[in-house]
């Protein structure tokens with residue numbers, strides 16, 4: 349099978365023939381139709397995350413927004429049939445038996461396997477996956493539309509779900525990229541009034557077209573003052589990887605408001621305790637999502653409430669996509685079409 353492989357961190361991916369994977373008894377083999385390209389794939393290829401590097405395999409096939417058709421299955425797989433279309437998310441496997449799994453937080457399972465990191469992912473023609481952790485894709489969605497929902501979609505879905513937004517509350521989204529434009533739609537469909545913040549007018553116009561009621565360009569406007577004039581945010585979702593976005597988000601909260609940590613700046617976040625206490629600010633993080641979160645977000649999209657802006661490219665262009673990603677030139681989501 350053809351695959352794009354990380355052989356050396358910080359080097360371009362090598363596109364070459366690789367051995368056909370053999371599914372174990374509890375696995376299925378997928379003929380991949382589409383795989384989204386996430387910023388995390390670039391971070392992994394660059395060896396950016398020291399904690400992750402201890403568990404990442406090499407050589408490695410990246411890709412954790414995978415949709416494909418089952419073409420082979422192991423002897424113990426009874427709940428899936430050959431020919432079914434399924435997807436695979438970042439959480440490749442969770443044990444199902446530990447304290448966190450039993451609490452419904454399988455995304456935090458200490459025994460988890462990670463697609464395209466600790467096991468091979470979807471930048472390839474074929475991939476094996478755990479039958480227990482693949483998720484059926486609704487017929488209303490194409491494979492290319494569905495793929496980005498397996499990471500980008502579920503990540504913002506869970507971040508917003510955790511905030512338990514009420515109708516009419518103000519949700520500010522910092523960064524209208526691959527994740528942010530999905531966050532605008534998910535927040536809006538939960539009844540929130542959405543405020544979009546970015547440094548790019550085109551992305552802000554896009555957010556407005558998706559239903560954002562206010563748009564703030566952080567380079568030409570004073571974000572904190574504008575947010576204060578709107579009454580402050582009940583929830584700030586920061587998808588941007590700029591620390592400055594977190595600083596602005598913190599002072600954009602109304603008292604009792606919350607920041608959802610989604611974007612990952614390299615430097616630590618710092619908030620003064622006195623200001624946190626004075627306004628009872630909440631700060632919480634969200635880590636991708638569970639299988640149920642993925643099913644929920646796929647269902648939202650199948651009902652037409654959520655649409656990811658995508659551009660499809662062949663596998664051979666993956667290194668060019670990474671170059672565009674480094675330069676911040678991608679809007680929406682790039683999806684490899686296999």
Ligand SMILES: [Zn+2]
Pocket residue numbers: 386387388389412438499500
């Ligand atoms: Zn991802």
Ligand SMILES: [Zn+2]
Pocket residue numbers: 442443444445446447448449450454457458459
């Ligand atoms: Zn577990």
